[in-house]
Amino acid sequence: MSFRSPMPDVEIPDKSLYDFLFEDLTGNEETVALIDGPSGAETTYAALRAQINALAGGLAARGFASGQVAAVLCPNVPAFVTVFHGILRAGGTATTVNSLYTAHEIADQLKDSKAVLLFTPSMFLPQAEAAAQEAGLDVANIVVIDGSDTVAPERSSLRSLLTSGVPAPEVSIDPATHLAVLPYSSGTTGRAKGVMLTHRNLVANLAQTADCIGVGPADKVLCVLPFFHIYGMNVLMNGGLQHRAALVTMPKFDLPEFLRIIAERQASYLFVAPPIAVALAKHPLVDQYDVSTIRMIFSGAAPLDADLGHAVEQRLGCTLHQGYGMSEMSPVSHCIPQSRDDIPLGTVGLxxxxxECKLVDPATGEEIGVPEAGTSAPGELWCKGPNVMVGYFGNAQATGETLDGDGFLHTGDVATVSSEGYVTIVDRVKELIKYKGYQVPPAELEAVLLGHPGIADAAVVGVIVDGEEIPKAFVVLQAGAELTADDVMAYVAEQVAPHKKVRQVEFIDVVPKSSAGKILRRQLRAAPASV
Structure with missing residues (x-):
């Protein structure tokens, strides 16, 4: 009762990610690979490969060994690409860190991933150094991406590693087992976990989506979605490099700067999350810039409303498609192919x-078949393929809860499938909140809230406000405690990244729980707000 793609299977090259992307640059040596969005500075494919090899040699010279982990805390700048692929070329594993993380959150990832190096620009040194101290990482193992050794002599610099003169090492990589990246994801629930993705996982997803997403060598791809996130990492960054497009980097989203870079760099392909689509559809500032070079927009990371998507298409005179995936799937499992304008935009495509996919009734465990006509009943989406992770790093229990014995990843998302094979995400089993495309695990916020001496109990759920899901806290106060909603929100904001902040607070007498002690989140979401 499972279903597969109507598109034929593709060959998955048995190569490392470096070999897949950079082994053969014939005819593209002088093609522009990277454009710094703010300044316009360009890097060719030949120069990029040389930088990657030089960094791999420098890493080997300082003792970084195959199989070790290096962390990258960096916004979208051209150097990110060099650092990321230099780590992999040296045989290492890259764990990418959210640029918005607090020092404590960075330290948690450094410790959990067992990172031995931390690459970061000087602007992030305060939180990087505090995190390294908390994690027990020597300051000498912080590599400053910008600047020189004279600026920070007690640390390493990217420049010194690039100029070591040591050739890239010979490393033995089994693409099927060698970990390439360790991004952190909350999966279906709980705290963030290291997602173990091999070279084969990443190469497979690039091969699987090559004809679907449709980036071409003539494209200038605007990269504003963060490279530290799997969407930005493998779909934008690696996918663009795969097709010899030019990647136009942008460190953070700012609408006027975003529109300026589109106009001045003549960007033709945009990858966005729904909040950016909202701005493109509705903000009056868009009319002040020439965005006529945009031919294609691909939306992911959160569901996109069909009407909103069509409004973007109409205003910009381009095509907009969307897809679905998870970090655990490297990340794409479904998308509307570039060549298929007949597939409804409200779906996530094919x-x-x-x-191979299944829909499974969460209540009964029964599989739901693909209908001969119309649309199926909803069920949890299970996915299996060469792009599915090998597991969560150091967390066999979480791996077992997400990957079954047959190799199916239980996504936690509820979907339907039509007779044509169109998949639509309609709900989710998992508790994860998606705020502006970022993952917000309720359990993490609940732990923060319960650390306040004035709070006796708390629960966090996602609620929809103005079409956007936000984290809302239900708080039970200790007897005699006096707190306002602003007090609670400020307390949480001091301890988490901005996208994880609690944005609504409701005080209640008791958090509803099952007999097993599980928070009844659906009941909280359905309850009318108290006054």
Whole structure:
């Protein structure tokens, strides 16, 4: 009763990610690979490969060994690409860190991933140094991406590693087992976990989506979605490099700067999350810039409303498609192919090649079949394929709860499938909140709230406000405690990244729980707000 892609399977090259992307640059040596969005500075494919090899040699010279982990805390700048691929070329594993994380959150990832190096620009040194101290990482193992050794002599610099003169090491990589990246994801629930993705996982997803997403060598791809997130990492960054497009980097989203870079760099392909789509559809500032070079927009990271998508298409005179995926799937499992304008935009399109999916009734465990006509009943989406992770790092229990014995990843998202194979995400089993495309695990915020001496109990759920899901806290106060909603929100904001902040607070007498002690979140979401 499972279903597969209507598209034929593709060949998955048995190569490392470096070999897949950079082994053969014939005819593209002088093609522009990277454009710094703010300044316009360009890097060719030949120069990029040389930088990657030089960094791999420098890392080997300082003792970084195959199989070790290096963390990257960096916004979208050209150097990110060099650092990321230099780590992998040296045989290492890159764990990418959210640029918005607090020092404590960075330290948690450094400790959990067992990172031995931390690459970061000087602007992030305060939180990087505090995190390194908390994690027990020597300050000498912080590599400053910008600047020189004279600026920070007690640390390493990217420049010194690039100029070591040591050739890239010979490393033995089994693409099927060698970990390439360790991004952190909350999965279906709970605290963030390291997602173990091999070279084969990443290469497979690039091969699976090559014809679907449709980036071409003539494209200038605006990269504003963060490279530290799997969407930005493998779909934007690696996908663009795969097709010899030019990647136009942008460190953070700012609408006027975003529009300026589109106009001045003549960007043709945009990858966005729904909040950016809202701005493109509605903000009056868009009319002040020439965005006529945009031919294609691909939306992911959160569901996109069909009407909103069509409004973007009409205003910009381009095509907009969307897709679905998870960090655990490297990340794409479904998308509307570039060549298929007949597929409804409210869906996430077709299952990509080489994947098998099931819909399973969460209540009964029964599989739901693909209908001969119309649309199926909803069920939890299970996915299997060469792009599915090998597991969560150091967390066999979480791995077992997400990957079953047959190799199916239980996504935690509820979907339907039509007779044509169109998949639509309609709900989710998992508790994860998606705020502006970022993952917000309720359990993490609940732990923060319960650390306040004036709070006796708390629960956090996602609620929809003006079409956007936000974290809302239900708080039970200790007897005699006096707190306002602003007090609670400020307390949480001091301890978490901005996207994780609690944005609504409701005080209640008791948090509803099952007999097993599980928070009844659905009941909280359905209850009318108290006054």
């Amino acid at each position: 299952t990509i090649p080489n994947m």
